[in-house]
Amino acid sequence: MKVITRFAPSPTGYLHIGGVRTALFNWLFAKNNNGLFKLRIEDTDIKRSTNEAKEAILNGLKWLDLNWDEEEIYQSKRIERHKQVGKELLKLGHAYKCYCSPEELAEMRNKAREEKRAPKYNGKWREKNESEAPKDIKPVIRIKCPQSGMTSINDVVQGEVSIKNNELDDFIIIRSDGTPTYMLSVVVDDYDMGVTHVIRGDDHFTNTFRQKQIYNALNWKIPIYAHIPLIHGMDGGKLSKRHGALGVESYDEMGYLQDSMLNYLLRLGWSHGDKEIISREEAIKLFNLDAIGKSSAKFDIERLTSLNAHYIENKDNEELVMLVKEFYLNKKNININNDDLSLIKNGMNGIKSRARTINELSEMCSFYIDKSPIKLDEKSKKILNDENIALLKLYHKELSKLDIWKRKEIEEDIKKYCENNNFNLGKLALPLRAATTGKSVSPGLYELMEVLGKTETLSRIININK
Numbered sequence: 521m522k523v524i525t526r527f528a529p530s531p532t533g534y535l536h537i538g539g540v541r542t543a544l545f546n547w548l549f550a551k552n553n554n555g556l557f558k559l560r561i562e563d564t565d566i567k568r569s570t571n572e573a574k575e576a577i578l579n580g581l582k583w584l585d586l587n588w589d590e591e592e593i594y595q596s597k598r599i600e601r602h603k604q605v606g607k608e609l610l611k612l613g614h615a616y617k618c619y620c621s622p623e624e625l626a627e628m629r630n631k632a633r634e635e636k637r638a639p640k641y642n643g644k645w646r647e648k649n650e651s652e653a654p655k656d657i658k659p660v661i662r663i664k665c666p667q668s669g670m671t672s673i674n675d676v677v678q679g680e681v682s683i684k685n686n687e688l689d690d691f692i693i694i695r696s697d698g699t700p701t702y703m704l705s706v707v708v709d710d711y712d713m714g715v716t717h718v719i720r721g722d723d724h725f726t727n728t729f730r731q732k733q734i735y736n737a738l739n740w741k742i743p744i745y746a747h748i749p750l751i752h753g754m755d756g757g758k759l760s761k762r763h764g765a766l767g768v769e770s771y772d773e774m775g776y777l778q779d780s781m782l783n784y785l786l787r788l789g790w791s792h793g794d795k796e797i798i799s800r801e802e803a804i805k806l807f808n809l810d811a812i813g814k815s816s817a818k819f820d821i822e823r824l825t826s827l828n829a830h831y832i833e834n835k836d837n838e839e840l841v842m843l844v845k846e847f848y849l850n851k852k853n854i855n856i857n858n859d860d861l862s863l864i865k866n867g868m869n870g871i872k873s874r875a876r877t878i879n880e881l882s883e884m885c886s887f888y889i890d891k892s893p894i895k896l897d898e899k900s901k902k903i904l905n906d907e908n909i910a911l912l913k914l915y916h917k918e919l920s921k922l923d924i925w926k927r928k929e930i931e932e933d934i935k936k937y938c939e940n941n942n943f944n945l946g947k948l949a950l951p952l953r954a955a956t957t958g959k960s961v962s963p964g965l966y967e968l969m970e971v972l973g974k975t976e977t978l979s980r981i982i983n984i985n986k
Contacts, residue, residue, distance in 0.1 A: 523555030534767025
């Protein structure tokens with residue numbers, strides 16, 4: 521059996537964290553088994569579906585390199601096929617037309633509530649003849665669900681889960697306007713796409729019991745199900761924006777790396793011993809459904825940020841330089857020249873260990889992009905008072921005599937000057953850092969001065985812009 525998985529988002533909003541993790545698990549399982557990963561856009565909700573949401577889904581998956589096999593399928597283009605199967609169920613006697621009015625259905629629900637029963641359709645038209653149908657009612661088509669016994673799902677994650685069939689009602693598969701419902705469309709599409717494994721959130725469990733009735737009625741092979749527990753916030757509540765859960769494109773905007781995002785999502789509900797750092801290649805080799813936990817995972821933005829910092833620190837400098845270049849071009853409309861890119865590359869080792877996001881890393885690189893006189897932040901302005909500016913002017917004369925412009929020699933020169941003038945290192949180093957960077961925090965001072973070069977360093981010291 522060739523493994524075929526699918527990701528089937530609805531383009532009614534952004535591609536959220538839970539959706540991305542579902543896509544990732546489907547993608548990994550397919551890759552692990554040399555199978556196919558397919559994408560289906562469930563866009564039959566015309567009123568709520570938008571092109572913007574569809575593009576956000578496609579772009580989010582592309583950003584994470586969760587590439588799908590074959591062309592994506594749009595559910596809205598398959599409505600005629602869904603209707604055909606609905607009519608087939610009607611012909612086979614596994615479905616029937618229901619002529620209940622909205623008022624009758626409301627009365628059924630109210631009566632059920634009064635009797636403290638689950639509100640559901642009572643099967644009024646299950647055995648009735650169409651000759652009794654009112655002429656002013658357009659019928660819906662309902663599936664005939666079994667009225668006794670049990671329906672069981674042998675779920676890979678949750679184990680065997682059963683429900684009494686009398687808890688199911690004869691749900692609608694074709695609406696009164698002739699359009700198919702979600703329940704029918706999903707089954708038909710999964711069958712036609714050859715889906716062997718349905719990996720999705722456990723909020724779909726109720727749907728699965730209903731969809732199994734359609735599979736059974738059509739005598740179609742039922743896929744293997746794996747229902748993943750939902751992701752919650754750190755407080756245990758339903759995941760929302762207040763927990764930091766945004767559309768996946770937002771994390772790209774905020775400077776998170778693809779690899780750190782995938783690594784983090786992989787570990788949300790799946791584990792391989794105590795292994796925390798798992799590359800994409802390792803994940804493909806290691807991933808299996810048996811290691812998915814039964815408990816809800818908690819989304820921790822701080823943990824994601826920490827993981828992102830790890831990936832930045834261990835990423836190739838050349839790649840980081842290109843990401844910095846993209847940041848300045850796309851977000852600040854600044855095209856960094858090759859000389860500045862060279863400075864950034866030379867200074868990258870001193871910066872990348874301090875950055876948590878690509879945005880932070882890029883902002884730190886402003887040390888090497890800015891030219892004298894540089895802008896000062898508020899802390900630097902306070903540090904560079906008249907006394908410290910006078911001190912820097914005196915040291916400027918001494919520093920300009922330094923022949924070998926390397927961090928070791930720069931460090932020795934600064935320390936020697938402090939010793940000769942009987943003051944501690946911080947008295948000079950603090951204003952020197954503020955003058956050369958415009959900020960109170962920066963990479964190692966000696967490394968920074970070496971990378972900037974003698975000419976630019978001396979210019980920044982003497983041309984302080986207050």
